[in-house]
Amino acid sequence: MTTMINRMLERYLPERRIFVRSENDTRYLRLTPLTQFVGLSGSAVVIVWVTIASAIVLMDSIGSGNLREQASRDLVLYEGRLKQLAAERDARAAEAAAAQDRFNVALEQISVMQSELLASEERVRELSKGIDVAQANLRKALRERDEARESERLAMASANGEGTDAAGITPEEMETTVDILSTALADIATERDDMVVDAYQARSQAENLAVELRIMEEKNDRIFSQLEDAMTLSVEPLDKMFRAAGLPTESLIETVRSAYSGQGGPLTPITFSTMGGPPDPDSTRANALLDKMDRLNLYRIAAQKAPFALPLQDSFRYTSGFGMRWGRMHEGTDFAAAYGTPIYATADGVVTFAGWQSGYGRLVKIQHEFGIETRYAHQSKLLVKVGQRVSRGEQIGAMGNSGRSTGTHLHYEVRVNGRAVNPMTYIKAARDVF
Structure with missing residues (x-):
């Protein structure tokens, strides 16, 4: 079979010899048509693969740039919307x-x-x-x-x-x-x-x-x-x-x-x-x-x-919502912002925990009326202590990356009678009032 393939390829790829001379003798390498064909095919495959990979990397770079620009535009739009909501909230408060x-x-x-x-x-x-x-x-x-x-x-x-x-x-x-x-x-x-x-x-x-x-x-x-x-x-x-x-x-x-x-x-x-x-x-x-x-x-x-306020008053973006994530239940909402961004209590209550807790990192728990509890995790520093009574809008800490976290953000939870509920339910419910 090999001999027949060599004969078929010999018309296009004639046999070649590479001579290698040393001090004592001379040797040569015999390149059959099949060997040349295999070498050329492998080189072509490598060149095609390199070309495709380069194109993919280039397209991914262009797409990443577009995504970053889109994210920047979305951030600007969101900040504008946030300011508008704040103005509307102030107007509603003035009307009240x-x-x-x-x-x-x-x-x-x-x-x-x-x-x-x-x-x-x-x-x-x-x-x-x-x-x-x-x-x-x-x-x-x-x-x-x-x-x-x-x-x-x-x-x-x-x-x-x-x-x-x-x-x-x-x-x-x-x-x-x-x-x-x-x-x-x-x-x-x-x-x-x-x-x-x-x-x-x-x-x-x-x-x-x-x-x-x-x-x-x-x-x-x-x-x-x-x-x-x-x-x-x-x-x-x-x-x-x-x-x-x-x-x-x-x-x-x-x-x-x-x-x-x-x-x-x-x-x-x-x-x-x-x-x-x-x-x-x-x-x-x-x-x-x-x-x-x-x-x-x-x-x-x-x-x-009741926790009808946002835990952050500076610019931020939502990075993860309440629900299943990577096969596990994510029992809160994640807000990403700059390191050290102030974190505020979302309702009046009493601090029941302020310290380090496994995956939460630096964590603050606040017990409110009606069986409601809020949690503020992954903080860089804590400004309250256990037993302290806090009011809505009072700063309790600063955003960080402590505990089991992939980046600077706030993990915010709302629990009713010990059961985690979606924090956005309260935030969205208050959007037209405050």
Whole structure:
């Protein structure tokens, strides 16, 4: 077979000999056509492989450059988006503060209107009593007038008799009596006319007060409507945020209320009724608004105690999310930034661990309300100690590369009753509120 292949290749690759001379003899190497073919084929394969490998390396270098440029552009876009979200958060906070101020002003107006309503009710009662007294006096005057007329009639009848009645009254005495009765009747008529005028004025004043009360009620209705709209716009985003984070809002509110159960101040239920009866509609609406305000304040307290904030305030990028990674469960979210970047607590709580823990490296654990715990791993230094109470936004350490880590980053975990949950659930839920 070899001989036949050599004969076939000999036409294109004739046999060659390479002579090698030494001091004592001369030798040569015989290159058959098959040997030459194998050598040339191997060289061609090596050249093709080198060419392809070089092309691959070149393309990979170009692609890496494009990826780096794309990553840079994405970083710039993300930083811009982060600044925009921060501005929106500040705007929402300013709007919430403005709504709080408007609500306080409205409460002051309601207090003033309550005083005016009480004064109006007092005036109405006084006018009613005055009208009753005037009517009683009028009835008394009319009764006295009728009695005087009856006495005058009897006196006139007696005067038309024999000059002296059965009681021995003379005509002169009768005339004097008639004059006295006439004067009394004139005084009674004048007093009656004055009473009629006073009653008319009292009715006019009562009608004016009724108009003022109706105008005040309409003004109250507009104020209540504005306050109800403001409370709805303030409470609904917070309620949606807690529900998106999977927190039971009612039990959460009850937990916060039990810890903040003091009474008094502007949130104490009020009443506009002065008769000791059931509350009127305005009082019911005001108490409903106070309930919503109370719920808003409880939500804000709860928001400070749940991890709705980001652990970083400087520029960063997400490097790994919550879920399966390399066949194992990754129980947190990774944030990459420069070495030493400040790390902040995401909610109010108490530090339960601050030290070195196996793969976590330098680790801080913070226990929050509602059975929530947050963890901050791979830090370069720790700024808190066990038992310390921290607030949301307070710095607890700096980003590093300690423990089982492939580069500088923060491993951030959220656990509810000991079970790891996705931290982005809380961060995304708060994105439209803070």
